[in-house]
Amino acid sequence: MIVFRILETKNKMKHKFSSLLLGFMCFSGTIVKSQDTTAKILKDTDHEKMVWFKEAKLGIFIHWGLYAVDGISESWSFYNEYLSHEDYLKQLSGFTAANFKPKEWAKLIKDSGAKYSVITSKHHDGFALWNTNYGHLNAVSHAAAKKDVLSPLIDALKEKELKVGIYFSLPDWSSDLYTHFTTSKRRYAIEQDPQRWQQYLNYMNGQLLELKNNYTPDLWWFDGDWEHPPEAWESTKIRTSLLKGAPNTIINSRLIGQGDYQTPEIGVPVYRPEAKYWELCMTLNDSWGYQQTDNNYKTSQQVIDIFVDCISKGGNLLLDIGPKADGSIDPIQKERLLELGSWIRKHHKAVYGTEKGIPYEHFYGPTTLSKDKQTLFLFVRDIPKDGKIVVKGISNTIHRAYVVGNGSILSQNKIAKLYWNKYPGISYIDLPKETIDTYYTVVALVLDGPIELYSELNGAVEQN
Numbered sequence: 099m100i101v102f103r104i105l106e107t108k109n110k111m112k113h114k115f116s117s118l119l120l121g122f123m124c125f126s127g128t129i130v131k132s133q134d135t136t137a138k139i140l141k142d143t144d145h146e147k148m149v150w151f152k153e154a155k156l157g158i159f160i161h162w163g164l165y166a167v168d169g170i171s172e173s174w175s176f177y178n179e180y181l182s183h184e185d186y187l188k189q190l191s192g193f194t195a196a197n198f199k200p201k202e203w204a205k206l207i208k209d210s211g212a213k214y215s216v217i218t219s220k221h222h223d224g225f226a227l228w229n230t231n232y233g234h235l236n237a238v239s240h241a242a243a244k245k246d247v248l249s250p251l252i253d254a255l256k257e258k259e260l261k262v263g264i265y266f267s268l269p270d271w272s273s274d275l276y277t278h279f280t281t282s283k284r285r286y287a288i289e290q291d292p293q294r295w296q297q298y299l300n301y302m303n304g305q306l307l308e309l310k311n312n313y314t315p316d317l318w319w320f321d322g323d324w325e326h327p328p329e330a331w332e333s334t335k336i337r338t339s340l341l342k343g344a345p346n347t348i349i350n351s352r353l354i355g356q357g358d359y360q361t362p363e364i365g366v367p368v369y370r371p372e373a374k375y376w377e378l379c380m381t382l383n384d385s386w387g388y389q390q391t392d393n394n395y396k397t398s399q400q401v402i403d404i405f406v407d408c409i410s411k412g413g414n415l416l417l418d419i420g421p422k423a424d425g426s427i428d429p430i431q432k433e434r435l436l437e438l439g440s441w442i443r444k445h446h447k448a449v450y451g452t453e454k455g456i457p458y459e460h461f462y463g464p465t466t467l468s469k470d471k472q473t474l475f476l477f478v479r480d481i482p483k484d485g486k487i488v489v490k491g492i493s494n495t496i497h498r499a500y501v502v503g504n505g506s507i508l509s510q511n512k513i514a515k516l517y518w519n520k521y522p523g524i525s526y527i528d529l530p531k532e533t534i535d536t537y538y539t540v541v542a543l544v545l546d547g548p549i550e551l552y553s554e555l556n557g558a559v560e561q562n
């Protein structure tokens with residue numbers, strides 16, 4: 099499975115590279131590259147619209163489409179020519195959604211602790227989950243489901259007061275109007291047939307307007323922008339049109355140059371990303387859509403590791419599930435979401451609405467800070483060998499240390515703190531075994547004011 103994915107990734111990379119080259123040749127002087135363009139696009143007033151996103155911390159991504167029928171990779175399986183497009187489309191007859199229970203999905207998402215969800219309205223294969231007037235490749239006209247499966251899900255999410263994100267692939271590899279078909283087959287190049295490209299844009303924008311008018315999403319999650327430069331997509335126009343009458347809608351960074359936040363994928367950022375707003379999208383196993391042969395599921399501990407890593411660095415986690423073609427969700431995927439949810443519920447104070455934590459030099463582990471910066475939350479993954487955790491270089495007085503979700507007040511003692519020296523000393527906080535959580539124990543340090551980090555290098559002691 100991993101080898102399979104590596105090959106796919108290589109293909110994607112190769113493909114991305116040739117698209118970049120193509121883009122470069124089509125639009126002289128324009129190089130499409132991944133960079134943080136979000137800072138430029140956000141005006142001062144836009145930060146208000148980002149508040150819910152910044153505070154949400156967790157979203158659930160849903161990849162649901164034809165590919166779940168045979169359990170093959172979403173869209174890429176035919177694009178990379180592992181099977182023919184014709185055979186790929188045979189899955190239409192297996193996409194039944196017979197056991198699709200949107201309210202149960204929404205409940206599961208709510209119970210995971212997520213505050214929003216992003217659903218693939220249409221992946222690169224062009225299969226639309228709603229009743230679109232553009233083209234026939236959708237759940238209503240051609241699939242066995244014979245019904246719109248997007249609307250009831252969005253209603254159910256809204257009912258649960260979850261924010262709604264719509265994933266939309268800019269490329270549509272099944273559309274005759276689109277340039278790319280498979281790795282080895284291009285239908286045409288834009289400069290050879292600009293009219294055809296214009297027809298594609300009309301088709302794509304038509305679908306986007308349908309989605310906007312039907313669902314008024316809180317967030318647009320674009321994908322596939324690498325295949326053409328922003329000028330070809332007319333990404334500025336898309337942003338303007340989507341924000342018209344809905345200025346608070348958030349747009350991800352994959353509408354090149356027009357996004358409000360960054361979207362690293364799979365790789366948990368090792369260092370804190372520069373972008374003010376970001377979200378890591380991550381699979382539960384190694385696949386976005388449902389693949390019965392992929393059992394490389396992350397454990398609950400690993401899922402929580404990734405989540406804690408993201409929030410301590412000031413970002414969100416968009417954790418993916420891949421429902422089956424009948425609309426049921428694999429028990430292991432459910433279990434991971436529920437386990438994460440119960441851990442978050444216990445530790446909600448240290449999660450929602452918090453800000454990125456302090457540098458690792460002060461504490462050997464991830465941390466978050468309350469909005470007023472007066473409470474520091476320490477995430478303790480392992481059991482400390484001497485029953486103590488260590489915090490260094492904090493100039494504040496620690497009024498109280500307690501275990502989040504349990505309330506036990508912890509005793510502390512300080513070493514290397516002398517009254518004539520500004521050096522704040524090293525605090526040792528007792529963490530009794532009985533308070534240890536299965537995944538992460540969270541210790542709150544209530545400070546005497548907003549946190550002050552001490553970073554001076556102490557010189558010689560000149561008085562005593």
Ligand code: FHN
Pocket residue numbers: 172321322363379386
């Ligand atoms: O090609 C897609 C992939 O199938 C999946 O949808 C992910 C999710 O972020 N996005 C793409 C590649 O970046």
